[in-house]
Amino acid sequence: MIEKRATSSRRLIKQLLKPLVDEWGPEEVAAALSDLSHGTRVADSTTGGTKNRVRFRLSAREELLKTELLRDEDKQLLLPLAERYDAKQFLPSVADVREFLMMMGIRPAGMKDRREAFRNLLRGFGQMPTIRIRQIAEAAVHAGPSELGPLSDAIAAASNRMRGERRIEEEENE
Amino acid sequence: MARPDGPLVVCVINLKGGVGKSTITALLARRAFTTRSLDVLAIDLDPQANLSQGLMNNAYKKFLSDQRPSIVEVFNGYLPPNSTSGSPQPIPPNSLFEVLANSGGRALQLIPSRFDFSDNLLGAIRPDPRTLAKFLSSTFKEKDLILIDCSPTESVLTTAAYHASSKVLVPVKPEYFATVGFPLLQQSLDSFRRNNRGNKIDVAGVVVNNAFYDGGNNGGPEKAKAMSDIRAESRKNGWPMYQNEILHSRGFPKLMRGDYSYPGNSAYFFRFADEFFRSIGL
Numbered sequence: 001m002i003e004k005r006a007t008s009s010r011r012l013i014k015q016l017l018k019p020l021v022d023e024w025g026p027e028e029v030a031a032a033l034s035d036l037s038h039g040t041r042v043a044d045s046t047t048g049g050t051k052n053r054v055r056f057r058l059s060a061r062e063e064l065l066k067t068e069l070l071r072d073e074d075k076q077l078l079l080p081l082a083e084r085y086d087a088k089q090f091l092p093s094v095a096d097v098r099e100f101l102m103m104m105g106i107r108p109a110g111m112k113d114r115r116e117a118f119r120n121l122l123r124g125f126g127q128m129p130t131i132r133i134r135q136i137a138e139a140a141v142h143a144g145p146s147e148l149g150p151l152s153d154a155i156a157a158a159s160n161r162m163r164g165e166r167r168i169e170e171e172e173n174e
Numbered sequence: 175m176a177r178p179d180g181p182l183v184v185c186v187i188n189l190k191g192g193v194g195k196s197t198i199t200a201l202l203a204r205r206a207f208t209t210r211s212l213d214v215l216a217i218d219l220d221p222q223a224n225l226s227q228g229l230m231n232n233a234y235k236k237f238l239s240d241q242r243p244s245i246v247e248v249f250n251g252y253l254p255p256n257s258t259s260g261s262p263q264p265i266p267p268n269s270l271f272e273v274l275a276n277s278g279g280r281a282l283q284l285i286p287s288r289f290d291f292s293d294n295l296l297g298a299i300r301p302d303p304r305t306l307a308k309f310l311s312s313t314f315k316e317k318d319l320i321l322i323d324c325s326p327t328e329s330v331l332t333t334a335a336y337h338a339s340s341k342v343l344v345p346v347k348p349e350y351f352a353t354v355g356f357p358l359l360q361q362s363l364d365s366f367r368r369n370n371r372g373n374k375i376d377v378a379g380v381v382v383n384n385a386f387y388d389g390g391n392n393g394g395p396e397k398a399k400a401m402s403d404i405r406a407e408s409r410k411n412g413w414p415m416y417q418n419e420i421l422h423s424r425g426f427p428k429l430m431r432g433d434y435s436y437p438g439n440s441a442y443f444f445r446f447a448d449e450f451f452r453s454i455g456l
Contacts, residue, residue, distance in 0.1 A: 095434035102208045105277025132276075139273070145433035146231045154235040155289060162290050 026068065060085040060118045069126030077137045078125060085118060097121060104136070181215070181317035182454055183310065184378065185335040186343045187324040189362065190355030193345045194383040196224040197426050199323040203229065203282060205447045210456060212318040213280035215271065217306075218245060218287035219335055220325040224430070226286035229274055231432035237286060243270050244288045248309050249301050249334075267313065280318075303333035310338050319456060326355070328362055336366045341378040341454055344413065345420075348382055348393060348400040356407040378454050380408050381446055382419040416453070418446040 020029050058066065060082040064075055084090035091097045097117035101108040106124040111117040125133055186199045196218075203216040218225040226244075227234045237244075247253055248270055253263040271283040314320060322335045344359065346352050363375065382404065393400075408415050425440030 093435055096432075099434040103204070103275035103282070105208070105211075105275075135273075135276075145428070145431045146227065146234070147431075150232075151227065151235055154238045158238040158241075159289065 057115060060115075063115070063118055063122065067122050067126075069122055071130070074125065074130055074133050077130070077133050081137050082118075085114075091117075091121075177318050180315050181310075181320045182341065182456065183320040183322065183339045184341040184343055184454065185219075185322040185324050185339040186345065187326075187332070187335065187359065188344050188346060188355040189326055189328055189332075189358040190346075190351065191326040193326075193347050193355075194420070194426070195326070195345055196220065196222075196228060196323050197430055198343070198345050198381070198383065198420070199225050199321050200228040200430060201426075201443050202447055202450065203284075203319075203321050205444065206319050206321075206451065206456070207275060207280070207282035209444075210451055211278075211280065212456065213316065214282045215285070215314055215317050215320045216283070217285045217320065217322045219306075219322050219331050220287055221289055221291035222325070223287040223289060223291075225323040226284065226288075228430035229284050230272060230286065233272075234286070237272065238288070242272070244286045244291070246288055246291050248285060249305050251305070270313075301330060301334075303330050304337050306334040307338040328358065332362060333366060336363070336375055337370070337373065339375055341376060343378050343450065344380045345383045346380055346404055347384045348397045348404065350396070350400060352400045353403045353407045356404075356411065360411045377411070377413040378450070379414045379416045380404065381416045381450070384420065384422045414453075416446060416449050418449045420446050 017029065024032075061079065064070070064078055064082040067075075070078070081090055091100055091114075094111050094114055094117045097111065097114070097120065098108045101120060101124055104124055106120075106127075109120060111120055125136075128136075186195045186202075188195060199216060203214050206212040206214045216225060216229060223234075226237075230237060241256060243253060243265065247265060251265070253259070253265055255261055255263075271285050273281055273283055275282045310320060320338075322339060324335050325331055342363070344356075346355075363377070367373065367375065382401070405415065421439040421442055423437070423439035423442075425436065425438035428435070429437065429440055
């Protein structure tokens with residue numbers, strides 16, 4: 001009985017969604033559904049209930065693999081970037097994503113959280129040729145605000161290397 | 175698309191430190207690329223390398239550890255021996271800049287600086303101040319806008335910036351010592367024009383930075399006095415002043431270290447930026 005009700009309800013949802021998918025495509029509809037549900041979904045529709053909800057969030061890696069906006073080759077290039085995004089080692093805040101998109105020449109649309117921001121990134125990458133995606137994947141290093149400590153260490157290390165070499169040269173010349 | 179008569183080169187200078195030259199250069203370069211859709215090159219001519227750090231953020235560490243070429247190599251004219259080459263090497267085309275962003279055939283590029291820039295110049299026979307102008311004319315003739323961030327101390331680098339530029343942007347803070355750099359800058363420009371009659375270089379304008387303090391009281395009598403001095407000195411030198419001041423904001427240092435959250439009053443930078451671009455015909 002429960003199984004029959006679930007099947008019929010799924011059929012009805014599909015019927016309702018079909019014109020939307022035909023008009024806007026699966027990506028847009030999925031993004032809009034995600035916005036509507038604020039990242040929640042029915043956990044087990046076979047129970048027929050709507051009370052039992054669980055948090056449902058795709059990681060950036062999963063979003064990337066799932067998207068139809070990118071070719072497989074481009075997805076492979078972007079995979080390390082998506083993993084760093086999940087670990088907040090790349091574009092750790094929505095503001096960072098907004099700035100990154102602007103620097104790529106893309107006007108950022110409204111973004112409420114990092115997941116939504118990542119979908120914006122995917123749409124941006126979807127408009128780019130593979131060569132450009134490769135460049136970005138290799139060069140995109142923005143990992144949030146710079147800190148004085150590591151920068152200071154890098155300057156000191158480079159200074160020792162350069163000035164040390166020069167001192168040896170000068171001593172040899174003397 | 176490149177300007178038909180070559181890039182417009184603007185140096186940002188005041189012979190007084192701490193007036194916001196590097197911050198203004200960084201924000202103008204980014205804005206020119208993102209909202210004006212221009213092909214932009216920024217040049218860090220200051221050994222303190224604040225512009226480089228502000229535009230590259232965490233990537234600046236890697237730039238240092240990779241020993242990638244910088245403005246030092248532009249003036250030296252060669253790449254020094256390193257782990258892969260046992261002798262000095264010619265500079266390959268398109269190797270002397272960092273690409274910060276690109277889109278639709280245009281880019282925002284940076285020739286970064288290093289702290290050892292001053293060491294290099296100290297150790298060298300006086301470098302030719304025309305080196306930078308020659309380099310730009312051969313390598314970057316397709317750009318729309320080139321912005322040069324200058325050091326506040328007058329040196330051969332200042333002359334190099336003058337040789338390469340047709341416009342000068344002068345940031346100033348409305349404080350007691352605000353106009354200290356003005357007579358020095360005017361003398362420096364006059365001297366350059368006397369010695370280089372073929373070069374046409376004009377002050378595009380003076381921009382007042384950090385324009386009010388303490389929650390919007392607009393600085394009170396101290397600012398009023400400083401502003402009066404700035405106007406008088408600018409008039410005396412024949413330098414126009416921009417109508418839009420750059421408001422005081424804690425958002426500016428945040429932007430310079432790559433923190434784009436809550437920009438505060440720095441979000442109003444566009445008012446001055448748009449006036450500046452109009453004033454130089456972009």
